[in-house]
Amino acid sequence: KLVQMVCKPSSQAMTQPNPNMTEDELKVGMNILGKKRTKTWHRGTLVAINPVGNGVFKYKVKFDKGKSLLSGNHVAFDYNPTLESLYVGARVVARYKDGNLVWLYAGIVAEMPNNKNRMRFLIFFDDGYASYVTLPELYPVCRPLKRTWEDIEDASCRDFIEEYITAYPSRPMVLLKVGQIIKTEWEGTWWKSKVEEVDGSLVKILFLDDKRSEWIYRGSTRLEPMFNLKMTTANAQEKKLAGQQRTRPNMGALRSKGPVVQYTSDCHVGASPVKSPQAPPTQPSPSPQHQQPQQPQQPQQPQQPHGRILSPPNTPTSLFTQQFQRQLPSLPPGPPAITHAMASIPHQPSYRAPTDRIFYLVHTCQPACLNRVRPAIPDMHRGKNPLLTPLLYDFRRMTGRRKVNRKMSFHVIYKAPCGLCLRNMAEIQHYLFQTRCDFIFLEMFCLDPYVLVDRPFQPQRPFYYIPDITSGKEDIPLSCVNEIDSTAPPQVAYSKERIPEGGVSINTSADFLVGCDCTDGCRDKSKCSCHQLTLQATGCTPGGQINSSAGYLHKRLEECLPTGIYECNKRCKCCAQMCTNRLVQHGLQVRLQLFKTQNKGWGIRCLDDVAKGSFVCIYAGKILTDDFADKEGLEMGDEYFANLDHIESVENFKEGYESEAHSQSPSSSGDSNDDEDKDSKSEEESDSSDDTFVKENYYSSSSVWRSYTTRGQVKGNKEGELLSNQTSRLWAERLSKDLRGLYRKFQDCVSLTVSGLSGVTKKQVAVKSTRGIALKTRGDNTPSKNTRLFFDGEESCYIIDAKLEGNLGRYLNHSCSPNLFVQNVFVDTHDLRFPWVAFFASKRIRAGTELTWDYNYEVGSVEGKVLLCCCGSTECRGRLL
Incomplete structure (x- = not known):
């Protein structure tokens, strides 16, 4: 379910002093700490208190050498504060360790002790560093300013602290793992670096060029994902002025594995959940999440106080309800339901492998x-x-094991009915063509030993059951169960094909298609015209290199191909059943089930194990023009809208090009926990000059993005000489007016989109990745080329709307660690505006697992709207919008 969390009361309470605490008294003769001109604090004795009017006092402090007359915010008590007197934003003096030296510096409390930071305080020092300290290392400032950040001299650091305290407890930070590659700013240049250690909100970065180490706050804009987030926020302001804001999933290439920005929040402390209305949704929700229409005859189930977070509705309820009720009578009656009292789910008999042996005779x-x-x-x-x-047709699937270099590995082989052993997918494919097998196909074989072919998932006596919600429209029945309550699924006109609405013309004539003349099942990519379309399209990627291995490999797709896949079509002369380049057009093949989740409405799960790269389903619905979608979204809601933005995805891919984005080394994908990657080798750290750093002309160390001149830092210092393991340099800049103006000036040259994950990434993931500083200083405003303009001057992409009519793809929920990825596939037309939107398995999926994909929203793209994510993933970014 969608809920809204109200965090303001909690935020104010956590960033304000305890009203029950009284100020400690200052007395002449007591030992205190005072701030000297060197910005360091030293011990001294209070010798006089001089009033200056309006209740303000000056304090005369005698140090070992000299005396100073200081304000109340420049003196601190020479004892440790109580835990009750501290809060986020409290002004303190803390010990700073620099090698063997210990200094006292002023700062603010950024984190209170908790289990995640091992009961320590995170301190943001005034000069831009951050460090974890314990309570005995803190000293309270005597008379701090009400707005504590105003005491900070550095303007950019002051702005950062103000923004941090104002937004607290919402804190965007880069989610990092040891070994990940990320770009980090130093001295006005982006450097390739590696994560050495993560300590709470701090990360230890190793610069690969000179092997320096440095501790950095994970919310610093010195880390490229955070920088890109800032630029995306600025981009959102431009879109708002241009009226181009959209809250729809992008159906282009998915985001990459790698560093992403995670939004941490302590809203649960003193926060109260505001539940979404039980009536039909009144707000265009950006997620394809089921919103159930109101049913007076059935009691409404209480909303769960956790799940996805939605901003307040902005559409009149009555308007949507009238429109929704006006549409419902046209929907066909749903299939008959079976309640818990009537019958249970039919039990599927388990497969029993034959016990007789098959012997091979040479033939x-x-x-x-x-x-x-x-x-x-x-x-x-x-x-x-x-x-x-295949096993039902007397093929045998056998698992073996072998020990290589003292490491046990498993492998799978198939034995054909004639006794021939098939050891790999190439042999299986060759055998199927040799025997002209037109009833068993290549995608039905799997050599992954961890994928079990006889492990069906069986729900236990649900309250509600429908054998097939598609009423026979899909080739495979799609059952529906509700094990939570007796609530029925929404009334939806099921359609497994897309439906063009008014103003949408899709030319599916064979005269406008390229076909092949293959007779070998299109196994030779060099001779198949359709395969060549897929391969040649990869030349549109940065660098213009053609990927000769692009497309399906043995009827599976290992990773997303941003430039799209061209399947064989009705103009081709190849056999439709045996062709290796026809997959999505064959429709649903895996067994899926619609089920009621605990806190996310309805979802889709698989009933059998699914192999990595397998085709799952498509996203079908009405195809709308952008203008009509805006109108319908206001009236009916846009929670099932999705952009057909294939053109924009490829263009952004090219504009967001980075030299290392083409790296196909294991390090390019960050860390992976998949079982199939357990044997992968460690990341290589070889660097080229292009990969090491990227220097921008307009971006210098003297700008607002500069690195602070701080104590004890010498360029080229070794790891042990630079900082202790608990100290970080805080890059505390905020987008200035100058940079915003520069961004507006060059927005026509560079398309900036959110990149929760930059750095070294695989090819397919750079679609939404753009380095925000890749702006040129040349005065020529070269207009960007928009391919869509060649289609009769169109400016906006088309929209898929699956609210009232669509297929099972409308029920797929979001996850920050999805098991599906989106792939644009061209089947019945080669028009770049109208690809089929297909979902493929990004990893092996166990039977009974919910199927999810990344909605790929741009965080901060809609000003004032915050959509928190509660997908439950260990890599949850915390926010969708």
Whole structure:
């Protein structure tokens, strides 16, 4: 369910002093700390208190050498404060360790002790450093200013602290893991660096060029993902002025694995959840999440106090309710439901492997090898687990193990009915063509030993059950269960195909398609015209290099291809069943189920194990023009809208180019926890001159983005000489008016989008990754080229709306660690504006697991709207908008 968290009372309470605490008294003769001109604090004795009017006093402090007349905010008590007197934003003096030296510097409390930071205080020092300290290392400032940040002399640091305290407890920080590669700013230049250690909100960065180490606050804009987030916020302001704000999922290439910005919040302390209305949704929600229409005859179930967070509604309830009720009568009646009292889910008999052995006799395989198992009806096993189908035709799937270099590994081989052993996918493919097998297909075989073909998921006596919500429109039945309550799914006109609405013209004529003349099942990519379209399109990526391995590999897609996949079509002369370049057009193959989640409404889960790279389903619905979508979104809600932004994705991919984005080394994808990556080698740290640093002309160390001149820092210092392991340099700048103006000046040259993850990434993930500082200083305002303008001057992409009519893709929920990725596929037209939106498995998925994908929203793209994410992932970014 969608809930809204109100954090303001909690935020104010956590950043204000305790009203029950009284100020300690200052007395002549007591020992105190005073601030000298060197910005360091020293011990002294209070010798006089001089009033200056309006209740303000000056304090005369005698040091070992000399005397000073100081304000109340420049003297501190020479004893440790109580925990009750401290709060986020409290003004303190803290010990700063620089090698063997210990100094006293002023700062503010940025974090209170908790389990995550091992019961320490995070201090932001006035000169831009950050450090974790303990209570015995703190001294309270005697008479701090009410707005504590006004005591900071450095303007950029002061602005950062003000923004930090104002936004607290919402704190965007880069989610990092040891070993990840990330770009870090130093002396006005972006340097390739590596994460050595993470300590709470601090990260130890190793600069690969000169092997320096430095501790940095994870919310610093010196880290490229944070910098990109700042630039995205500025970009959102421009979009708002231009009226181009959208809160729809982007159906282009997904974001990369790698460093992402995570929003941490302590809202649960003193916060109260404001539940979404139980009536039909009144707000265009940006997530394709089910909003159930009101049903007076059934009691409403209470909303869960956790889940996705939605901003307040802005659409009149009555208007949406009238529109929704006006649409409902046109919907066809849903399939009959079976309640818990009527019947239970039919039990699927488990597969029993034959016990007899198959012996191989030397022969040349031919169609006769499968004569004894060749069925009279090719689809006799349709509706069962596709990975189990070969076994039902007397193929044997055997798992073996072997020990190499003292490491045990498992492997799978298939044995054909004629006794031939098939050891890899190439041999399986060759065998299927040799025997002219037109009833078992390549995607039904899986050599992953961790994918079990006979592990079906069986729900336990649900309160609500529908055998097939598609009423036979899908080739595979899509069942529906509710194990939470007896609530029925929403009324939706099911359609497995896209439906063009008014103003949308999709030319599907064969005369406008490129076809192939293949007779070998399109196995030779060099001779297949459709394969060549896929390969040649990869040349549109930065660098213009053609990826000769792009496209399907044995009917599976290992990773997203930003430039799209061109499948064989009705103009092609290849066999539709045997072609290796036809997959998405065959429709739903895996067994899925619509189910009621605990706190996210309705979702989709798989009933069998799904192999990595397998095609799952498409996202279908009405195709709307952008103008009509805006109008319908205001009236009906836009929670099921998705952009057909293939053109924009590829263009942003090219504009956001970085030299290392093409790296295909294991380090390019960050850290992966997949089982299949356990044997991968460690990351290589070899650098080229292009990868090491990128220097921008307009960006210098003297700008507002400069690195602070701070104590004890010498360029080139070794790791042990630079900082202790608890000290960081805080890059505390905020976007200045000058930079915003510079950004507006060059926005026509560079498209800035959110990049929660930059750095060294695989090819497909740079689509939404743009380094914000990649702005040129040349005065020529070269207009950006927009491919969409060639289509009769169109300026906006088309929209898929699956609210009242669509397929199962509308129920797929969001996750920051998804198990599906989006791929644009061209099937019935080669018009770049109208690809099919397909979902593929990004990892192996166990039976019963919910299927999710990354909605790919741009955080900060809608000013004033905050959509928190509660997907529950260990890599949750905390926010969607």
